[in-house]
Amino acid sequence: MFGQATLSLVIWVPILAGIAVLATGSDRNAALARWVALAGAVAGLIVAIPLWTGFDTGTSAMQFVEKSAWIPTFNIHYHLGIDGISMPLILLNSFITVLVVIAGWQVIQDKVAQYMAAFLIMSGLINGVFAALDGILFYVFFEGMLIPLYLIVGVWGGPNRVYAAFKFFLYTLLGSLLMLVSMIYLYFQSGGSFDIQIWHATPLGMTAQLLMFFAFLLAFGVKVPMWPVHTWLPDAHVEAPTGGSVVLAAITLKVGAYGFLRFILPILPDASREYAWVVIALSLIAVAYIGLVALVQADMKKLIAYSSIAHMGFVTLGFFLFNPLGVEGGLVQMISHGFVSAALFLCIGVMYDRLHSRQIKDYGGLVNKMPVFAAFFMLFAMANAGLPGTSGFVGEFMVILSAAGVNFWYAFVAATTLILGAAYTLWMYKRVVFGNVTNPHVEEMTDVNARETLVLGALAVLVLAMGLYPKPFTDVMHVSVVDLLAHVAQSKLP
């Protein structure tokens, strides 16, 4: 019935649900707000499922395309469509939104409706980012999602939340604004169009490509985040509520990486090839140096935040190796990291709700009181360290393999993550879960309840499924990736 408007539904169902949640009003109706939010999130996931079932893996063309005039004055269209790169990300986002709503069920007691609404609206906007095929439409979603995220961090965050919210907002805005100027420039170069697919075919001189390359790199690099513009992420993570951290790590970071594939590589292929070394160098620094930084963190959320930066380094590294294995490895890593980081932040949330501390030193001996939780946490920690059989392994392995074919030293530095990742994750795990109970409050902790088991269990299944049989995921993206790389190989110099 909605065959023609699937993508619109994926975008607008969560947003309208968010408005409905807002309409439930004050905290007197908190229970109602929660159920409306859950219904909205589930509805958002359900309308996204046809994207998977109806997806044609044999073509690299855009699917589920919708196009209508939006601002004819500037030739801006409401133009949506997905390919194998964006489709998995939309499903990931819709899925994570459900988890976030459930995870905030009891924890959030203050301004419940606004909290749930912010997440739902943001979910719709992020789907819009992945589905937009018009530059300005993309920009509207890309920037629009900052508003709910700013409020989530600032209103429900920790003690230093104001600083974190401002830092996060202004950092990302800086990048976006330069991207906006680049987009306007592209509009004139392409003869008056904001269509991303037309930009893909627009010839551009090297100087213009170079300048735009760095503008886009800043815009997306801040979101990824890449070293050295990553400093907002640990602050935002630490101060954000659990749900905020989950969405930040699992989804918003992917928005940046997605931008590389949708904008930088196909629009600026010559500059991308010429300056691939910049991105590769920054990525390797992220993998190795940030891995070391993660090792010394005393705060669990900060540790996972740094670990996220290191893992995203893998993603950008894979993209700029310019072969299908690397790009697909990066994409798999994105999805996997979406599951694993979400799960780890949820695990930290579970502990924080009971002890109100994120410091590693306050824990110890958790396995005695929370055996089921310890088992879940173990699985996700292993996945984060890249243990074979979990989703974390697949992407990393593909990228390292691909890197080895390009340059031994790339592969060598990248592979240090297998050691560093294991070191910081498992060392944290050991200190938190094993050993003797030293903190008397740990004695009072109870194991995961049904709600938490459901959330963590769902993620555990996905992490294992993707680790054991990743083919469905790579099948979906393969044709699009090959086509993208063929496009990147062609020079656009006039």
Next chain:
Amino acid sequence: MSDFLTQFAPALPEVFVLAMVSLILLIDAALADGKRYVTYALSLATVAGAAVLTAQDFSIMPVLALGGLFIDDPLSDALKLFLYLAVAVVMVYSRDYLRQRGLYKGEFFVLALFALLGMMVMVSASHFLTLYLGLELLSLSLYAMVALQRDSSVATEAAMKYFVLGALASGMLLYGMSMIYGVTGSLALADIAQILADGTDLRIPLVFGIVFVVAGLAFKLGAVPFHMWVPDVYHGAPTAMTLFIGSAPKIAAFAFVVRILGQGLESQVGEWRDMLVILAVLSMAVGNIAAIAQSNLKRMFAYSTISHMGFMLLGILAGSQAGYGSAMFYVVVYALMSLGGFGMILLLSRAGFEADQLDDFKGLNRRSPWLAFLMLLLMFSMAGIPPTVGFYAKLSVLQAVVGIGYVWLAVAAVLFSLIGAFYYLRIVKLMYFDTPHDTTPIIPCPDSRIIMSANGLAVLALGILPQPLMAVCLYAVGASF
């Protein structure tokens, strides 16, 4: 006799407003204080009547009237409609505020209508004389409005500053106009454009004239380095007057600038473009940076106005129809946001209390989630964050600038708007992240509340569907040049 009257036909809205304002002046003198609502209603009716007259006679083609002094074209009609809207909204917002401060007198409404008349004349002027006449009618009304609160020394000081600097600016403008008259031998914009397009040997007096005219315009717009009066006047004037000064006159100022530079001095774009570039960059820089340091909201908005005028100049300096259209879009959007911003201060103020400190917005989300949400929309719109209309305003002027090859200017503009985002975000922070230190319930009167809701939601609705407004602006400019 009938010939004489038909000459006035294109100026019917102006004639109507003048007649009504004289009538209101007489009626109000006979009214007791308790019956002031008659003045209020009559004033709104005047604005509505003028709107009907203008809309009825919306011209497709430019019509010159009164011996070339007056022009009735799509640009003037469209701008007048926006002016009526802004003035009417100002009156609704201001009523409670004025009543609580003993300013709810006929003078406010009469002065506001005279100012409106001045703006209408400015918007429809096709001759230096009418331009100047309209400007002075507007300015003198504004000076008096600022000084209306006689026992307030701050307001009197503000009025004095406004008057002295405004007179200086008018002087410069006149001086520049006289130079241009000396070069071209005409005061009519169309003739001037024709003569200058044919070329003239008198380059030096001409450039001299342009410099003085641009300086005078910059004074009126409040562009740096001619901005000194803006913060003091915005801050010192009673908030209702600040609301007035910050909204409709900006639209009129846009018309003023476009008529002189875009129509009269069109062929000299090479001369004035670089001047505007400097004014625009300085305005965006000083406005945005100085706004950060303000703790008074009215002062902060004053600096924010300066930066917004800088942005608007970006559209004008493009010197093309697309550029003027984008500047018009910008200024209309700006007026809408400015109405909302100052209107919110009015709504939160009450007898003996001005909600004009940043701290007065602390925890607004707890006191009134709806008003906080509207203010949130307005602030993000001023910062130019989609999906609010402020984004498209910025987009359209940036596009105009990139279109003439000034990419560096667009980059500078976005960097300054990044700085600007900080202080708008700070207001959102105060409203949403902080706890209120004042828990007095907020009881705005119903009409203000409804208009405020419409105002805030318009910022969002136009952000989702900006095309109609954009099309109107581009059409008005396109059909008038």
